[in-house]
Each structure stands twice: as C-alpha cells, then as structure tokens.
Amino acid sequence: MQDSTHAPDMHDAAVPASWWRHWWRRQTPVRQDRFAMLAPLAAVLLFLAAIVSAFGYLRLEEMDREQEAVKRDVEYAQQRIRLRLLERQEQLMRIARDISNKEVDAEEFIGRAESMVIQYPELQAVTWIDEKRRIKATYAAPSLGSQQVRNPGEVLRTGETESIYTLARDLQQPVYSQPAPNAEGNTGLLQLHIPLTDQGRFAGVILGEYSIDGLLRYGVPTEVSAKYAVALLDGKSRVLAGSSVPPRNPATQLLPWAAQPNEYEVPVSPVGNGLIIRAQAYRTSLGVIGSGLFWLVIALSAMTAWMLIGNWRHTRRRMQAQQALLAETSFRRAMENSMLTGMRALDLQGRITYVNAAFCQMTGWSESELVGRTPPFPYWPEDDRDLLAARLDDELQGRTTAGGFQVRVKRKDGKLFDARLYVSPLVDAKGHQSGWMTSMTDITEPNRIREQLSASYERFTTVLEALDASVSVAPLGSEELLFANKLYRLWFGVQTAGHLQMVAQAGVPEQPRTDESLDEVDSFVGLPTGGLTAAQSENAEIFVPELGKWLEVRSRYLNWVDGRLAQMVIATDITPRRHAEEMSATQAERAQSASRLVTMGEMASSVAHELNQPLTAINNYCNGLVSRIKGKQINEEDLLAALDKTARQAQRAGQIIQRIRSFVKRSEPNRTLSDVALMVNEAVELAEIELRRRNVRLSHYVAARLPRLLVDPILIEQVLVNLLKNAAESIEHARRPASRRSVELRVIPRQIEQLSVVEFSVLDSGAGLAPEVMDRLYEAFFSTKVEGMGIGLNLCRTIVESHQGRMQAENIYNGAEVAGCRFSFWIPVSGATNSIANKDAGITV
Template sequence: MQTSNQELEKKDAKSAQSIAAPVRWWRSWWRSLSPTRQDRYAALAPLASVLMFMAAIIASFWYLRTEEVDREHEALRRDVEYAQQRVRLRLLERQEQLMRMARDIGTRDVRKADFDGRSEALISQFPELQSITWINDKRQILHSQSAPTVSTDQLRVVGETLHPGQTLQAYEQAREMLQPIYVQEKVQPNELPPLLQLHVPISNNSRYQGELLAEFSVDSLLRYGTPTEVLARYAITMLDGDRHVLAGTPLSPRKTPTELLHWRALANEYEVPVSPVGNSLMMRAQAYQTSLGVVGSGLFWLVGTLSTMTAWLLLATWRHTRRRQRAQEALVAETNFRRAMENSVLTGMRALDLQGRITYVNAAFCQMTGWTEKDLVGQVPPYSYWPDNDYDNLHSQLREELSGKTIVGGFQVRVKRKNGSLFDARLYVSPLIDAHGQHTGWMSSMTDITEPNRIREQLSASYERFTIVLEALDASVSVAPLGSAELLFANKLYRQWFGSHTEGHLQLVAQAGKLPLRQQPAAENEDGLMGLPTGTLTETRSENAEIFVPSLGKWLEVRSRYLSWVDGRLAQMVIATDITQRRNAEDQAAQQAEKAQTASRLITMGEMASSVAHELNQPLTAISNYSSGMLTRLENGTLTPDQMRFALEKTSHQAQRAGQIIQRIRSFVKKSEPNRMLADVSQMISEALELAGIELRRRNVQLTSHIAERMPPLMVDAILIEQVLINLMKNSAESIDMSDRPLGQRNVELRVRPQLFENHQGVEFTVEDTGKGLPPEVLEHLFEAFFSTKSEGMGIGLNLCRSIVESHHGRMRAENLYNGSEVTGCRFSFWLPLATGVETTTLTTTSEPIKRTIA
C-alpha cells in the first residue's frame, strides 16, 4: 500500500514538474522583454481575438456561398448537357436521312424530280433544315431546294461553282475522307449569321461522284432542338469558334457588391461544344439572377459591424499607448546608437593602466581573440591571448610600451585565439589622457593582417609560377615598348633563338608586317604620331601571320597585340610558335591530294575503258571500210577523182574524230600541277560531256544538258571540275543501270545556271538522274572517305569531288527526288563562286539556256 502511494506521489510530482517547466519558461521570457514590448504584446492579444472571430465569420460565409455556387453550377451543367444531347440527336437523325438520299443518288436511283420531292419533304417537315444542294464532282451545283425563309444572299444558284472559302475547304475534305463533314462558318461584320453546313459525300463503289450540301438554321435548331424547360430556366445561345453569337439572346454581364470576385457570374454560365459539329459550334447557357441567399442575412452584417467597431477601438487604444512610449524609446535609441558606434569599429581597441592591467576592450578585440570582455578585463601580463612561445618577446615589447617608447608605424605580433589558433596582427600604441590632462594609461589598436600577408605570399608564389610556365613554353614570348630598343620581357626559348637583345623581336614584327606605321597621314581612327588605333587596347584584336626565318631555318606562326605595361607604357607582345612540322605536313597532304585526284581520273578512265574502246572502234572501222573500198575500185579501174576526194575526206574526218577522243582522254588523265585560271564554263561542260557521253551511250542512258547563255568565267582548275562532272554523270548512269529503269526513263539531266549562295554570286551545277536514289543512312555518310555503296567501289570518288569543290571555295550537296512518297531519282549539285573582279551583270542578262541531248 505504501509502495503504491509512493508511486502515485512520484507521478504527481512528475506531472507538476512537466506543467511547471513551461510556466517557468513563459515567465522568464516575459520578464526578459522590455516594458515597451510587454505593452505591445498585451495590446495585440484582444486585437488578435477579434480578428480571429471576424475570420471565422468570413470563413463560414465563404463556405456556405461556395456550396450554393457549386449546386447552381452542377444543375446548370447537367441541364446544358441534356440540351446538347437533344440537339445532337436531332442533327444525327437529319444526317442519317441525308446519307440515305446520298446513297440512292450514288446508285442512280434518284433523279431530279425525286430529289426535289424528297428535299422539299425534308425541308417542310424539319424547320431547322433550310436548304439541300446537289453538287457534282466538279464543284458545280446541279440541283438545290431551299426553304422560303432563306435570304436571297444565301441561296445556291444551279450551275454555279463553289467559291473559295470554308465551304470549298469542307467540300475538299469530304471528298478526301468520304465522310460527312460539319462546318460552321464564322460571322462576318454587317452580314447575316451563316448557316450550319453538313457535307455528305456521294460515292459509288468508293468512287467520289459529288456531295449533298445541307444547311441548317442555327436559330431554328436552338428553338426546336432545345427542351422548353431548359429554355425557361436559362438564356441559351449558340456561338461560333470565335465566340460570336449565332442564335439566342445573351444576358448582359452583371456585377453586384455581394458577388465577391464575380463568383456568381462565373458559376451561372456554362459552355459545351455541340456534337457532332465540334468546337466551331458552342452552346452556352446563362442562369437568370436569383435571390442573394445567405448574403442578405442581417445577423451576418450585425456581427461584422460589431467586430469592426471593436477592432477600431482596440487600434485607437494601441495608438494612444504608443504615443506615451516614444520618450522612453528615444532614450533607448540614443543609448543603442552610442553602443553601436563603439561596436562598429573593425579595429580592436584595448586600454591598459599604468601597471599594465587591461581596463577596457571593445567588441572587435573580443571577436579577434575569441575571449569575452569579462575574461579579458582585469588581466595582467602574461595575457591569455599571448602565444606560449612568445612570452619573452612580448614582455620586452610591453615594458617598452609602458615606458613610453612607442613606434610610430606600429609593430607586428602574433596573437593566440581562445581556440588555440594564431593570427598575425599589427599593434599601434598611444598614450591615454583623461579630461584633466593626466596620463592614466595606454590605448592600443590592433588590426588583423593575416589576410594581407597571405595575399602577399600568394602573389609572390603566383609570380614564380607564371615565370616557370612562360620559361617552359614551346613558344617564344617577348615584350618590347614602342619606339624603344629596350626588351621588357623574354622567355627561355626567345633567348635561345635570338639572345637577350631586341633585334629578334623587331625582326619578327617587321617580317610579319606588324610594325606601327609612322610618318604617314593620320586617318580618322588612328593617332597621327604613333600610327596606332585611337580606341582602347581592349578593342584591338590580336594578329597572326606565318613567316619563314632563314637564320633559324624554321616556319614560325607570329601573333602580336598591344598591351599596357606595368609602368603605363604602351608595349607590343609577340608570340612566335614553331610550325615547321605542320607546314611540312600540309605540303605532304597537298601532294597526296594531287596524287589522289590523278588516281581517281585514271580509275574513272579504267572503268570507262570498254566504252572508250567501243567509241574508238566506230571511226577506225569507218577508216578501214573507206580504204578497202578505194582499193577495190582502184583495182577495177572505176575510181574517179571525185570519189577518191569524197572517200579521203570521210577518212580524214573519222581519223580526226578518233584523234580528238584520244586527245580528250590524254588531257583528262595527264598528271599536272593544279592550275587555276579563268575558264569558260561552256567549253568546260563540252569537254566533260564528250567523255561522259561515251559511258552513258554504252549504258543506253540519254544525257540532256541545259546551260545558260553568256555564263561568266570561273577562276578554277578546269580539269578538276571536269573530273567532278564526269564522276557525277557516271555515277548517275550506274544508278540508272542498277535500278533497271525502262528505256523511256533512263535520263540524266545536267543544268548549269547562275545562282546566289549566302549573298555571294556564283554558278550552280546540277546533275539529276532517274535512278533508285539513296537510302537515308547512306546520305549521312555519303561524302566520307572510303565509304561506297558499290561492291567494287573504293569510296574515294565523292569524297574527292567534295574536296575539289571546297578547295575552290564552293559547296556540294545531294538529295533524293520524290513523287509523293516514291523515290524517283537523285540530284547532286555543287556551287562555285565567281572569279574576283568579274562583272556581275552577266548573271541578270542571260537569255534562253542552251539545250543539248546526247542519245
């Protein structure tokens, strides 16, 4: 029994302690507040209670009003959905009747008399149906029946053709889909509301024969399709896609003071699209104004008025209390201002008496050392912020300080923080004189100089690293002032190449053509004395040039720019990089490209060897036949001089033809240095067609060329451009041959015409074929080296062609030709710029192009 009583007493003690702890905390917090804050919190309590009461009343009103609005909106939405469903069923019934009529017309079971009778019956039976029009597949109106209420502007005249507009667009859409299409045209200003159109296609065995155009009155559809009970409760209107009223009378927007944020206007309006028309025809319902409900309750306004008056009285009392506290606040502000001034000083202040005892420290001194004012005031040497290893040195300095031997510039010491870390500080000492002029102690100011020392060390280390990096560069770096022979800076590689003199710097500048111009007339943006830009140095760009230095036997890439030296003088920095290996590699690459071009021409002629042999066989056979005929007639004695002259002329012509073919081949495959000169486009195309035509004739491919007249000359290597054209035409012939096109579709077309590319004038060469085209995955890698679509191809032809075109500053591209989704061929085109100085008027004065066909 005693044990249970003890346990109950312990539980009661614990519960009392748990209650007493928050009470004690509340009392301590309240006592820690200033009287001003206590008065302020005491005045806020009744004000907060009144505001909470008002908030509860407003929340209750808000909730009740929301419930009421939700109920009205749900009823409105349900009625509108019901009305829309009735209109939808009415439209679908008319659609089914029209589809049956269209089916009968498609099977030719309905003639004009039958069409007029059935149309008139439908229009008279259903008042919303205004007209039915029969349109053939050529957009011509064959027959039309309309209601008497249709205006003359909306009548369909027999024999007319549909005009462009939404009606024609819906006609074309119904023709493509072979499905009924609803269209609601937009309302035009100063015109009658348009009719709702239904386009029903007429087809027979999936073959389009025309359509039936039925037009509905939106107003009649609203009056006869909407239930009367819905029309009695709401203002129903029909809108088009742009929210223009087609039928019905909308309610004007209303705003009442009790409808917060216009909730009622939002809750009492609902729109829904009319199916199956879609969003182009909308049904909108607006509820008529009802009673105010809970808003008109007098109790609510009474409670709100009393709450407002109570809050106003409390605010007035609080303002009166504030006025009485201003004098006390002014006194506290003055005290805080003086203390803030003392604590805002970033320099640590320490006061010592004549015996060396600390009498005062400011907040900055405490923050630096980590010790509090209570810990430091009253200490005598050794102080707690002295490092253990510096006692002797600091004692000596303190004795000198107390004896009056002060240093004007201060002295540097190490100070220990409370956590044991050290920092560097500079200490300044001055005597402390009281109001009576008596020397009462010493005032010391301490500044933390750890960060400046660290920055100074980092700058020194950064300079050392900068020097090491410049000395280890593989480029020569030198800086010299303008107009002086002094060398401000030179790294290790510069000293190895040119020594420690300025001659190497000036040699690089002069040979690269970057010496400042002097003794020349000053331009508008140049200084007449220095020949330099008058803008800031940051606006000037660095320049670079590649030069050969005979003394070093090296190619150097020289970069130069102006900079402002540390002493303010204008200097020029020159960076020279050894690019001898790169230049050698570029020369070797140029030689390899030239060899690749020659090899490509030899490969092309090797592939065309059989065609060339066949082409040469014709003139040689003719020469043999003419010679045998002359010998036979000579033996028979029947050879006359005229016959001999005729045979010898023919023989000479065939021999010249064979010689021209061989000369073309020799000039094409002959290895020669790249030679760019002004080349005539027509002559270049003619020579390319001469060689390419041999291959095309062998493959039974017809070649057609279109060349614009008076083409401007091009600064190109004619042999290389002929190589590109021959390769493209040969590839086109191979593509046609591989696609097994019939004889009438084996065509290659070459077009040459002036063309602008990126605002530059030039000439475009286009080769089109009727082959099978290129797959998408091939187009991505078409111009890559060693990529080929032919089993025996080497993959260097098109890559070399693009390299040749780009070396002439041109562009090359390839694309497939389509007829719908079917690939009907491929087009290769490349563009070459005009030669500099060529008259551009030739681009605009061309006449009809020259057309040649090689069968």
C-alpha cells in the first residue's frame, strides 16, 4: 500500500526533471552560457528587491505610527484651544447679560474688561458697541497697536467687522470672525461678536478680540509644541501664527515612503473652518533607511551584480568577437566569390598564389589549374606573350601606372576578350610586402559601346553640320562658344558675337556677365535651373543687317555635359518666307480694294439714284430763283431761304461722294480707338442706298455705353456693308413679299470664352444657306452668285480674325422651315488693345 501510494509522486517529479534536461540540451552553447550568467544575476536582483521591500515595509509602518501620534496630539491641542475659547466666550456672555439687565455701566465694564485682559493674555481687547455702531466703552491691552485701538464715541469702521456685526444682530448668537488684512497686512486677531438685547430688542454687541499668536502660545500644550511645528492657518491655508517645517529635498520625494511629510490639521471649534490648527513632525531620526545595515546590503548587492554583469559582458564580447571573425571570414569569402572583378595574387617571384571565382570564370581555367603557375600563364595569347611578359616584369619591379593598362586575354576555349588590369602591392598583417595583387575587369562591352558612341557622335555631328539652320551653344555668364555648326561658322565665324547678337535682338533674357572686379559670387543663386531647362523654346524673327537676312531664332536653356547651364540658339533663314508674306499682304490689299470697288460698282445705280435727288433739287431751286429774280417777284428772305436749301442739298451730295471716296480709296492700316456707334452709322448710310434700291427695310440697334474698340474703322465698315448687301440680295433672290423684306443689325456687348467682346449680327429673312454652301462659305473664289468673285466673305473673315475676333453663320428656323440667315462676328474689348501688335498679319487697306 505504501509503495503504491508514493510511486505516482516520484513519477510526477521525474517528468519535469526530464523535460528540463531535454530543453537544456536543445539550446546552443551561446544560449547556455547566457542562461548560466543570467541566473546568478537574477538571484542577486531578487535578493536586493526583497531587502528593499522589507525596509520599505518597515518604513511605511513607522510612518503610520508617526502619523497616528501627530493626529492624536493635534486633536488634544485643538481641544485645549477650544476649551479656552469657550471659557472666554462664557465670561463675555456673562458681561453681555449683565449689560442687557442694566447692571453694568461703562466704568464698571472697563474695570471688568481690564481684569479679563490682564488675567488672560490671549485676550487683546474688549469693546462695548451700541445699536448705532458707536463705541460706548473699550479696553485694550498695552501690546495692541495704536491703529487697532478703538476710542469711545467712534463709529464702528466699515468692512468685515461691520458685516459680522450685522450677522450677529440677525442671528442673535455669538459669531467668530477674522478681519481682513489691514493696510499693514496684520491679520493676527480673532474677533468674537456677542449680541446685546434690551427687552428683546437688539442693543449692540460685546466685541472680544483675541491674539491668534496668544491662542497658539497659551492654548497649545508645551509637550505638543516641543515635538511638532504647530501653526494656526486661515481658511486659505495661510499661516497666521506658528512655524512650519521647511519642504524636503525634491530628490527624496522619489522614494515612496518619503512622498508625504508627517503632518495633520483640524479646524478649531467653535471658530470653524476659518481657523485651522496644523502640526508637522520634526525629523528626529534617520529611520531604517538611514541605517548602516540597509546601505551595506545595498552596496554588497550592487557589487555582486556589477561583478556578474562585468563577467557576463566579458564573455559576451569574446563570443561576439568569435562570431564577428567567423562572419567576416564568411563575408570576405562570399564577397570574393560574388565579385565581377577578377582578383589574382602573385608572390615576389611572379608565381600565382591566389585567384577568385570571377577570375576563373573570366579565363575559363580553374583555381587548381592556375595557383602555383609561373609565366607564361595559360591565359596569355600566343601573339601577345612578349608584350605581356614585359608588362609582368614592370609589375614585379613596381613600375605600374595608376590608371591600369589594357590587354587581351585568352579564354580556355580559345576566345579573346579585352581586359583592363590594375596592380597594387600586397601587404601582410605585419606591414611587409608579400607580393602583388592584380584586379582584372572585362571591358569588351564598354569598348563596343564606346565605339558605337563615337560612331553616333560622328553621325550626329554630320547631321548638325548639314542642317540648313545655324546652331550654337554658349554657357550663361561666359563668352565661350561650346558648339557651333557649319552654317553658324559660315555666317558669324567661331566667336560668340553672333550668338549674343541673336539673343539680344530676339529679346531673350540677357545672360549674366561675370566681372573680375567683383567678388566671386554665384550669379545664378536662386535661379531654378530645372525650370529653365524644362521651359519651352522661345521664337522670334529678327533681321541681321550684316547678313542681309531675316532669321527665325529659337532658344532654350539646357544643362551642358559638364553640368553648366547653357543656352542653345537655332537660327533659320526665313528671308524667302518674309518676301512671300509681303507679296501676300500686297495681294490681300489689292483684293480688299477690288472688293470695295466691286461693291461700289454693284451699287452704282443706287448711288446715282441717291445723288440724283440732291442734284435735281439744286437744279429746281436754281431755276426757280432765276425765274423769280427775272420777274422781280422774290424778296431777300425768300432768296436766302432758297439759297440755304440749295446749299444743304449740295452738302448732302458732297457727303455722299466723300463717303464713297473714303470707302474705296487705298490707305495704310490705321487702327485707332473707334466709336462703335459711329462706325455702324456710316456703314448703314452706305448700305441703305442698296437696300432701298432692292426695297428692303433696315432696322439697327446699338447698345448704349459700348466701349471703344482699337480697330481700323474702314475695314469694319467694309465687313458690315458686305454683310448687309448680301442680306438684301438673299431676300431679293428668295422673292419675299414686302412684309418680310427686312434686315436687322444688332450690336451688343457679350462674354465669350471669358472675354468681354462686342458682337455685330446681321439677320435677314432670305432663304438661308444650303448645307453644301455652309461648308464652303469662306472658301476663296467660291460664290453662289453668277456674277460673284468669291472673295467677299473670305475677306470679311480675314479682317475679323486680324482683329482677334471670330465670324460665324447660321440658319434661322421657324419650325422645320428656314426663315432666314444670321451672320455675326465679334471683336474682343480687352484683346483689342493688343491687336495693334498684329498689324503685320497681312490685312491692309
């Protein structure tokens, strides 16, 4: 029975031991050493923690005992002060009762007050105040200040004393108070107000004033004041009397058992929270924390932990050194095997002592086949052996170049490749040279790329030299010419004068210049070179008098191959194009004049009819005047009236002729700030002749306060006249009845494409435009009229676009029926001021 009972316990104990041994054997030696060093250190730390906890517990117990003692003594002192105050209160209430019974007069009151003040030192003054706040009698101790002594007949001062006086009158009970600090900051008095009654009516108060310092001195027992720093505080924790223990060093507050001092405070009854007694224990002993045993244990534990840590760190550094050596060896071997550069070591006699994997891979020979070999080496080509032998001799003699040298190397399969060799001395750990180290790099591919780049550069140079444009590159801030092609050298030579001249004439921002008289300061500080090189090229057309050519100059900034910021200028000869543009402008000018002459030719009969009316009127007036003058049947007034009418008719005929002459004569472009209403009126005046001939009504509307436009008024009037004449012809061809033969001209301001513009629109009631006509409407020499030239609308659109405007045409529908056509164009107001800069666009009059 006994064996069967204990057998499972032995088995259970053996399982953890077996598990522990199995776990320990599975750990690496490094981890076993670490655990072996950490176990003693953990034991020392646990022992130190236990000692510190024990001493901390004892210190907390000691603090609790001290706190209980402080509490007990403070409450005892508070009872003593309370009894003393109650005794004085009872005596003052007895005097108040006698005064209420009219058994005591002022003289007897002073005697009894003097007796109390002398007998009880804490009582400083006793005052009798009537119901009108006047002082009837008072007695004060000689130690009381003159400013605090009240004189008979005075009225009670306002302030806290008066408010407590009112409170005692309302409550009919004794009231304690502490007056507010006076001008000198004196708050060392405690007041007691005892109300007086006369047949149930309030008759004043007896005011007793205590010295708080006296209460502390005579009320606190001597055994309490000897052990503690006792002080009386007000409701705001300000010290009224007594002393306080200075605060402890903040560093000691880090200890949990030294966080709070041993002190206790309690309100003084019957005063209440306005007067508090506090006691703070003096530190009379160091306690357990200051004992030598405690610090001895701390020191021994720290020394033991320090020694263990030092031993563990030494072992750790040794293990780290071993691991670092193993890792460095493995890393160096891996680095040598993974290098793309072949490494070969020779001794002082020229025998190969070491080759890495890259060297073997380059040559195709294994390490065993190369190590120990002497010249000639198997990877030397037969044709270069003499050269390579001389190179090896220079290498062994130390005559090597820092930049290395290029050789040919033969692989094991017989193929050749280009390699560059760099030689350096091989120095051992003692600083002695033991041989030479050679690094070999395969440069077959770089040589091929270099040859391709050289051929590409030659092709690029050939292309630039064959360009029909001048190309030049110069760095900013310098007069050096970095590149110039053949045409630039033909025009300007090999100097930068031509480059700078083109840059200046094209209006490109000037290049900063360096001045040797100035300090060496970077002239491009703050210049965003990235933004400059990414900017678009700038185009300009200039005339070079020295060449007699017009050049189109394009420039942009770029980073030169050496990192400097440079400016490239490309100049193309555009002299033939300029001549062609001038001829085109001349042809356009002739076409416009011809268009106006054609318009006037078509309107000739209408103009003749328009002139016939004033001329007929003049003839009639003149014949009538002659007849009446011969018959002497006219007076002076009738003569003047007839002559005035004749003059007006002549003036009208002259205006018609002058307007036609100004419309058809050739003139240079003259863009001025023109009044829109005036241009419309003059165009309407010309067009109305044709419209009346075709029996077409014209109505026009011009918006008020339109801005003035910077345009050529003759060209704009030509556009309006052409549109109005075309509208009348469209109505006549549509054979509209008289009620529908009307044309409307509207001029209004609008906002189009975020621009402020003035829009001119002509609406007719004709047959509209066919779709095939709409597609070819502005095509040159295309016309729907048999006698038409096909240049009217094309010229109109060219004139409008030269003024930065746009023209469009659209049919007007009444349901599915075409009710007419609307031609409109607009001229920008803001852009009109810039249109004068485009007066060379090819539109002249």
